[in-house]
Amino acid sequence: MKAAKRTQDVKALELQLTEDSVAPHTVYFKEHIVREHTKDKPQGRTLLVVNVPPYADEKGLINAFREAGSVQSVQLCLKPSTADVKHIMRFIPEEKITTFRAAYIVFKKVAELDKALKLTELQPLNSNAHQMQVGIKKWINEYNSSIILPKTLKENVETFMKQFDENAQKADKKEKELEQEDDEGWVTVTKRGKVQSFARSEKVENKIMQKEEKNKKRKELKNFYTFQIRESKMKHIVSLRQKFEEDKKKIAQIKQSRRFKPF
Amino acid sequence: MVKRDVKTSISEGEGDVQVINENGKRSAEDENKDGPKRVRTKSLYRQPTVNELNRLQETENLFNSNLFRLQVDEIIEEVKVKEKTEKRFLQFFTELKTHLLSIPEDDTEYDLSEQTLFKKLKVKLPLSGKLSKTKCMFKFHKFSNVEIVGSYALGCAINSKLRVDLQISVPGETYTKNDSINYRYHKKRAAYLAYIAAHLSKLENIEELQYSYINGTETKPVLDFKPTGKLGNQLSVRINLLCDSDAYKLHRFSPERNNLREAWLFNENSESNTEVGPPTPCYNNSVLADLTATVNQVFLNEILQKSENLKQAVTLLKIWLRQRNLKVSGHVVALLVAYFVQTKRVNNIMSSYQIVRNIWIALKTSDLDTKGISLCKATDTSPSLEDFHKHFPVVFIDRTGFYNICGQMCKGTYLALKRECVLAVDMLDNGKINSFLPLFMVPVKPLMQFDHILRFKNLKQLKESVLAKTPREAQVNHGIEQLPLVTDVVHSLLAKGLGNRVDLIQQLVDNDFSWPVKKSLDKVRSGYEEKLSFGFVLNPENSINVVEKGPPANLPEAEEFRAFWGDKSELRRFQDGSITETCVWEGESMTERRTVTKQIVDYLMKLKFDINPSDLFHISDQLDSVLARKQWASERVLYVDDSSLTALQAFDALRRDLRQLVQLPLDISAVYGVSPIFSYSAPAPALPRATPHNPWQRASTCLVKDMQRDGLASLPEYTPVCKAILELGHSGKWPGDIHAFRCLKAAFHLQIAERLTAQYSLPTQAYATHIDVLKNGLVFRLEIAHAKEITLLKREMQHGVVKYRESEESVRLQCDTVLMPRLRGALHGLHQKHPSFGPTACLFKRWLSAHLLSPPHFPETVAELMTAAVYMHAAPTQPPASPTVGLVRVLKLLAEFDWQRDMIVLDFNEDMSHEEITELEQKFAASPESAPAVRIVTAYDGPMPSVWSRAGPSANVLARARRLAASALKYLDDALMVGHKDNILGMFVPSYAGYNVLIHLHSALVPHSSERVDQPPKLQPLPEKLTEEIIPVVEFHPVTKYLGELRSAYGDFALFFHDLYGGEVIAVLWKPDIKDDREFQLTNANALKPYSAKGETKYKVNIEALIEDFRILGDGLVKHITVN
Structure with missing residues (x-):
């Protein structure tokens, strides 16, 4: 196996923004090896880079590793993770967080990854063709691109709703299918099915429990036996005592902070 | 009877027996099996004893609440004079007494206008030069006894700044019949005191022998000294002289009699000496005080000596008064209590709480200024109350019927006392706060209490010009004691001029004066200055009226109005058709209207006493300039509340x-x-904006132009x-x-x-x-x-x-x-209810931000809630009416509130019940770690109490803010109450010391940079034509953006501080562990750099790279970075 030959140690190299950066960050990288590789991070071609500075973007990383060879894709994420990223359909995209990130760089060829692992120096992030967007320029761009035409917004809304409706329909269909008896004769009970059931939520559960409790209480007799009366009287005194004890504690606390020295 | 030693009855029960009684199944055998459980049973489910039931019942009936009672017990215990001290003092007193009684008789007669007595005694007479024209002969007659009197004798003394009053009765034969006039009595009294002082100076175990004037009574000095050694730290001793009651007939000093000749006072021909002038009740009162003291002391002893609860009540009242800084002596309080005992409003069977409460209620409804009270049953010989009212502002007649106990009390003090009583009862009735703390534990300082304080820079000038304008009778009445007269005159002028604009005018006199017995008074006095100021509590509604409406022009009162207000008064026709005399003050904006009080005071002082406004010092609107916009202005300066209103x-x-x-x-x-x-x-x-010039536009909104001028981006004005x-x-x-x-x-x-x-x-x-x-x-x-x-x-x-x-x-x-x-x-x-709320919140936010604690360190809402707390829980004072005072109060709350233990409840509409609040308290107390550092609960929080302060401030930020607040308060006190500084903006200037890195920004790109307090005002006019078709660039704040990026990227390594209102510097503080070695992990390798030490590769944070990053992320905004 080719991968076995590769060293598993993490390599550390300095990553400059421009040629004349004085105090660059050190990035650490190694081959991305996990038990189950996903499609977007194929085995043997993926490089995991951590401590990527906040201002670096995908193209910048391609710039940095350009000596190793051509890069197929770059994924930036907050933490290195093995799990497949689930794509939830969002209407409002998640906010971009400026912070240190991890990157998965997928090279086109296996050999290029080998080369990358043997690099002794990284190129700066900025190149003539592409510069990192930072500072005022970035904010201006962000602001300007946040303003969208009503028409565009409308289109966005419509496509999203269409998609959502389709998904919802699919889910409905799936539920309906579940209602059918399966091979062993089991039927899954769902909200819309023929078999009536209650919603399984905390609120409903609590309600049922409360009802039970109430029923229990109704069966009891109160202040009927002498001992009950005696007990209720005692309870009153106990509550008074409890209050007294609490107040005493409070006083002790205030005393501790020497707040009874008025002057 | 209230049982005192109940603690024992509660905590120690007859546990074992009760356990069986209460739960029959459990027998005595298994009591050692489940020990801890038994203890609990013992304390809560034990059969109540009679004592305990009594106590619980009592607390319910006689005290406000259990807590209140326990607190009363604690404080009484705390202020009680320690037994050890008492023992030591007794020993000291016996020695002192023997020494004093060994004073030798002296048959020589001294002429007091000469120095003979001084030469003999080697001790100066405590007399001011003004009395030198009084001639008299003095001969020392030995006194027979020295007594302990006052609060120490009664057992209601407070052990802090404890002073034991001793009194020596001067034998009647010292004074001749004619000595009562022209201060001869006082002069002899002073000589007698000097005689005692001389004798005392030979005693070894006393120190700091001093003469003192109390409350400015120049004519009646007392002798103060301290025992040496440890006892001296606990207490000091004061010797007061009084006069044998058989020396004079009391009616010689009735308020209508004259005892001080006009001619003497004004140095006129002495031939007219025989002529009897106008009545001199004040002078008379000062002699009467000495003559009647014994009678009153006996009376007090009779009532209080054996009544523990009454004594406790007196002690509580004294603590309360001292906290409120009211000049009402303990003697007067004790006599007042005695009066209410006599009239059966209170008695010793009541609990101290009930007594205090009843006395507050009684005082609240009393009218000592119009309907005086008397301890003596009216007889034919004693003067009538009306006579007293004619001459004294407050009347409270003693046991003999001649002496007015409140003779020295100014009306302002009495009104303040009454007002405090009202507030006290309100506090007691408010079940939602622990009223004990604000009532007895919180000292009220002038800067906290008053909305406006007037101080005189030149008191001497004021005295002269006031005296020049007061009638002679009044001057004769007050004799050489001018300050009380001046105070009275100015007080009544202010009261008349300000009318219903103020709820209270209180004089603040600082004239207690002590000096060593061997020094002459006039020499020591040259360096000392009395201080007089007036504090106003403003009426929030009336005080901002710009128009002072007088009587209709055709009424005779109009003439008086015109005479009072001078040129300022003019005829005006109002919308309702009435034509009246009116004064109109300046006040277009809300902030200007708050200065009307100042305008009136300045005008009246100039008009009546010819005192220039520059000689007056007002503490009222010092910080208003912070509320004004510096960059923009309409026709006049733009204040925050105006813009908010728009x-x-x-x-x-x-x-x-x-x-x-x-x-x-x-x-x-x-x-x-x-x-x-x-x-x-x-x-x-x-603020409203003008149409942008040549905008880049998408839909109906402006875009930010990506343009540069002189190498700097040119950004649009920040628009929130x-x-x-x-x-x-x-x-x-x-x-x-x-x-x-x-x-x-x-x-x-x-x-x-x-x-x-x-x-x-x-x-x-x-x-x-x-x-x-x-x-x-x-x-x-x-x-x-x-x-x-x-x-x-x-x-x-x-x-x-x-x-x-x-x-x-x-x-x-x-x-x-x-x-x-x-x-x-x-x-x-x-804000509608208290129009100073908004501006105060603004000032507080500005102050926090100026000290680089802008959000998210100290969230805006928390700042607003703290300000609201000052208005909603104003106890022991009333909500402030001016922003400057408001800020002082918020700072005080921040600095002195016990944030660790207590929480603030803001219940805007009285929705929360007492139980709910207690429950919340317990909830926080149960888990102190998870509770936020600042706990402010509003009625709206529901299941998330104190939700607004969850995110911040953190304990560290709170601690820093508190330290800053404490030093700001000290600064304010020095600048305003001691000095006469009008510019106190220094409190808005931050210190950058102690931060690790400072990031300097280009000031042209920083929003609000011209609003900072150290910037000169620009006052650009607001646009006349407002933008109507296009929305300008809004909420584009480069510094906030930059800070947001810094915090999200480097929040693990450093804290970033910045002034939101125009700060050009971002201060960076590394986290304390920044230099430590880190462990390298793939998931946690942020900003680490490898270095080798001793052959090993270690990792630490790459600080240089971080600083470089700050520069990279702030590209175009950062000017330069300095590293400390």
């Missing part, structure tokens, strides 16, 4: 528009403002938006998925924006999350809120069961869309 008016119009929108699937049912501007508490509120929340009519059709819900919300935003443009041709811009709309040149940002969105965010599945849990996002949304609208409404209401 925004509110525009918002109201917009709200109407929104409600009337048609063709919407759901109607808009409510619109709430949420930005601070809607409660007048935005320090730099949004005013945020509001829309609520739609009810519908069950909202989707049950959060993303679909948001999509639908966006669709609504679109539609509302479209309709607004179509119906009212307002420029709008719809976004997925909000709508921007332009109205009257201001940009409003509207967002639809729906409870379902919060529910959807909370929703999560666990084992197939849907559960609702708070998440960070759901809490934030709930705060923004549900809690904030209500809170903002409540704060707006608070």
